[in-house]
Amino acid sequence: MEGRITRMTTTETSTDGPAAEGPMPPLPQPDPVTQFFWDGVAEGELRIQRCQNCGHYLHYPKVLCRYCQSDDLRGERVSGRATLYTWTIAVQPFHPFYVDRIPYIVATVELDEEPGLMFMTQLTDCTEDDLRVGMPVEVTFVELHPELTLPFFRPASDADAKASA
């Protein structure tokens, strides 16, 4: 599940990884508060900020825990398991990079670590017909471009096993 980076190509004829040609993707601008997250992505780990005082997770990362006002916050590796809360099929691009990538599935998932800990992502390795609220999903790291790898989610592998059993 983790540690594996899938390369996603824009056309079926591409065979050697994502093209560096064409529009640049919208890139993140890491800062001291968020660097841990992107370091984790580079290492194939999903890391979420966690308060070392009260134990709550925080996403998006901040400089203060909103539950206990502690500033003792650290990025921690999480399981990468989640349930699907909702989704939408993006059929209209809002960035040049995504013009040739529609349709794609934008989704919000609830991470297993804490009720209400939501993570916005894209879903991959599934079609619209596969989707239902509450379905188990797991993180997978997708290289969209040599300069952009993102944590996407896909149907959980053990769910597939249950479904076929």
Added chain:
Amino acid sequence: MATGQRVAIVGCGYSHVGRNTGLSIDDHMIQATKAALADAGLSVGDIDGITSVGTEPLNDAWLLGIEPVNWWASGMMAPAFSYSATQAIAAVASGFCHTALALRVIGQQPSSSALVKGAGANHPMTSMLHRAAGDRQFIVPFGAGSPVQWAGMFTQRYMQQYGATEEDFGRHVVTQRYHASLNDDAIFRDEITLDDYLDARYVSKPLRILDCDYPVDSGSAVIFTTEERARDLDQPVVLVESYALNAIRDLHFEVMSDMVHTAPVQTAKKLWEGTDLTPADVDTAQLYDGFSIIVFQWLEALGFCGEGEAGAFVAEGNTRLGGSLPVNTDGGACNVGRRHGANFCIEATRQLRGQSGVRQIPDAEVAVWTNAVGPFAAGAILTRG
């Protein structure tokens, strides 16, 4: 009833609203203000408070010649016109000022097709061509960040949670368009059928283009004053019975842990706490329709129907003129254009004055108007004075 002095609405006005009007933000502010002053029978010398979303109130006051300014407020991260309105109401009720001008001025936002060609690169809400900083680094790289996407997710969650259908939203859209067909000021006036709705393209499935308000250049102004002053003016008096403004988080719709029960729930609770009136007393509801799902959230939050029942409530004809609770009788922002909340306050006021022409609800005495969804919301209950 709200605390402090009773507040009345005495003037309403719009600028020349339309697509790519070529008019500046100042032009729209000035036109809307002059229209509202004329409607009220007031002059700029009568105004001593100014609130705005979309312009700088002190610049506006200087430009218009309003002095002294005894109250001003401006909102950026704010629920559109309802922020200006509730700040104006609170200022008049508390006595900070006696007569407040509430403004919402908004330029037409860049389209998707313009954005992908590089337009709007420096627009704070649409900038996607640079590195995404702050919270947006977790949104924009994922191909997200457009309001239609959170609206699509809100709609999908609602449908999944309650078994609602796309037809449910379609019937609402058809009903609103019927109301617009009766409104000379609406941009879209041709009636449509449910099939027309189902044939319309998706922008972020299940959200269709007809579920979205229509981007325009617009300026809207509403003047609030004390009941005492309102009684000396020519217009029928419309009173603020109850008003509320609230936020439940920062401006991230896309990671809300409950996308079905959002800020309208708290706003509705406060609105009813501020009055002895009940949902059964309301003659018309003007409910923000930035996206169709928002109207459904408000219908349920305000208690006009049960949870998950908005689709059936609409299907039964309740929200259509002649029904038990006509909703968005001007056609809503999907049809009159994005006036970002103001048209709901203005149509509610006109209904209570008896000035809605062929759309007039007979003997309308109580109206509710609302604005926004998700992280924040506001609204008011109005009565015929």
